[in-house]
Amino acid sequence: DAGVIQSPRHEVTEMGQEVTLRCKPISGHDYLFWYRQTMMRGLELLIYFNNNVPIDDSGMPEDRFSAKMPNASFSTLKIQPSEPRDSAVYFCASSLDGYEQYFGPGTRLTVT
Amino acid sequence: GDSVTQMEGPVTLSEEAFLTINCTYTATGYPSLFWYVQYPGEGLQLLLKATKADDKGSNKGFEATYRKETTSFHLEKGSVQVSDSAVYFCALSKYQGGKLIFGQGTELSVKP
Numbered sequence: 001d002a003g004v005i006q007s008p009r010h011e012v013t014e015m016g017q018e019v020t021l022r023c024k025p026i027s028g029h030d031y032l033f034w035y036r037q038t039m040m041r042g043l044e045l046l047i048y049f050n051n052n053v054p055i056d057d058s059g060m061p062e063d064r065f066s067a068k069m070p071n072a073s074f075s076t077l078k079i080q081p082s083e084p085r086d087s088a089v090y091f092c093a094s095s096l097d098g099y100e101q102y103f104g105p106g107t108r109l110t111v112t
Numbered sequence: 113g114d115s116v117t118q119m120e121g122p123v124t125l126s127e128e129a130f131l132t133i134n135c136t137y138t139a140t141g142y143p144s145l146f147w148y149v150q151y152p153g154e155g156l157q158l159l160l161k162a163t164k165a166d167d168k169g170s171n172k173g174f175e176a177t178y179r180k181e182t183t184s185f186h187l188e189k190g191s192v193q194v195s196d197s198a199v200y201f202c203a204l205s206k207y208q209g210g211k212l213i214f215g216q217g218t219e220l221s222v223k224p
Contacts, residue, residue: 004155033211033212042214042215042216042217043156043201043212043214043217045211045212048211056211059211091155091156093155093156097208098207098208098210099144099161099163099205099208100146100158100161101158101212102158103148103155103156103157104155105153105154105155106154106155
């Protein structure tokens, strides 16, 4: 299996621009998670889906962040407008059983 | 609330030394416990897990035992290699499909 695929791997954008991060989970996995990793706050869960339905979005920092999962093989995390404090590594993870999570390689976002 | 605390890093060892990375948790009920490893520039990989008290998880020479009486899940390896250099994260999950709560991570550096 190819594992969790994320794109782009690196994104540099200017403040105020829209950013879209993409994730393809492992085929057959019913759970999908979006995390953010920063030096200051460590790893934080932003949102997760089960069977394409958002279950817990309490970690989404504010209305500028939104996530969708239109089908079982694709999810997006959008930031609009982006701000410098959004600079971080964003990870997508998927899970078959809801316990063991398999992480993608991450997207390093830099907002200038 | 639920939380995970790891020993502070960085930990620097010589090759073939014995490794212990301490992890303690605070949680109600009976969480599942995990160790994840993150190599430079990569996403997190599940290293091992334990789902109930006294379970021992093991993989690639690493071991950890779920100790409910001390609420601990310390990671050990008898003889580390340079290739083990990475950041190690302890995590818990309260229920199926629930979020992973991570410790802050411990950086391990193994010198030849």
